[in-house]
Amino acid sequence: MKLKTKTRTFPAHKFILGARSPVFKAMFTNDMKERNSECVNIEDLDDDTVQRMLQYMYTATVPDLQWDSACNLYTAANKYVILSLKSKCSSFLKDNLSTDNACDLLILSDMHQDEDLKSRAEEFILNDEEIFDTKEWKLFMKTNVPLAADLMYLKLKK
Numbered sequence: 001m002k003l004k005t006k007t008r009t010f011p012a013h014k015f016i017l018g019a020r021s022p023v024f025k026a027m028f029t030n031d032m033k034e035r036n037s038e039c040v041n042i043e044d045l046d047d048d049t050v051q052r053m054l055q056y057m058y059t060a061t062v063p064d065l066q067w068d069s070a071c072n073l074y075t076a077a078n079k080y081v082i083l084s085l086k087s088k089c090s091s092f093l094k095d096n097l098s099t100d101n102a103c104d105l106l107i108l109s110d111m112h113q114d115e116d117l118k119s120r121a122e123e124f125i126l127n128d129e130e131i132f133d134t135k136e137w138k139l140f141m142k143t144n145v146p147l148a149a150d151l152m153y154l155k156l157k158k
Contacts, residue, residue: 002039003054008047009039010054020057021080049076056085065092067101071108078112090117097124099131103140110147126155 001017003010018025027040042050049072056062062073062085070092077086093105094117102124109117131137141148 001037003050004039004041005045005047005050006043008050010050012054012057016057021082023080045076045079046072049073053077053080053082053085056088057082060084062088065089067093067096070096071104074108075112078114090114093117094120097121099128099134100136102128102131103136103144106147106151107140107144122151122154125151126158 001012001014003012014024014028018028024040045053048069052062052069052073053076056073065073070089074086074089074093077083077089093108097105097120102121106118106121106125109115109121125131
């Protein structure tokens with residue numbers, strides 16, 4: 001069987017995918033179009049993310065993880081309910097949180113309704129006075145008004 005992105009096709013085994021992800025398992029066992037197909041289209045993830053997700057599903061490793069790839073893999077792991085990969089990515093993101101990327105993590109965690117990750121991002125932002133002077137924060141305030149308002153409420157409540 002194959003996983004197909006917009007630009008690339010990856011060979012895979014239904015058994016491995018189904019064993020690692022309840023979403024893939026449901027695709028292959030329930031009355032869904034993927035059950036009788038030899039191809040699953042994944043057009044919302046980039047090639048690198050699909051390749052890394054497959055590598056993890058086969059080897060349980062994620063070598064050379066960087067911030068952007070961890071965010072993308074976190075999204076993929078959340079979509080396909082690969083909890084161990086989601087946990088690895090979450091740990092990486094928490095361990096590599098910085099003034100430059102804290103707002104991005106807050107957006108990501110809010111989008112995926114991950115309260116643990118969101119709390120960590122909020123805590124970091126609230127305890128980092130420098131962040132409020134950065135271009136990232138200024139852009140965040142303009143593009144994510146409800147999240148910024150919630151943070152300011154928490155800051156004032158402290």
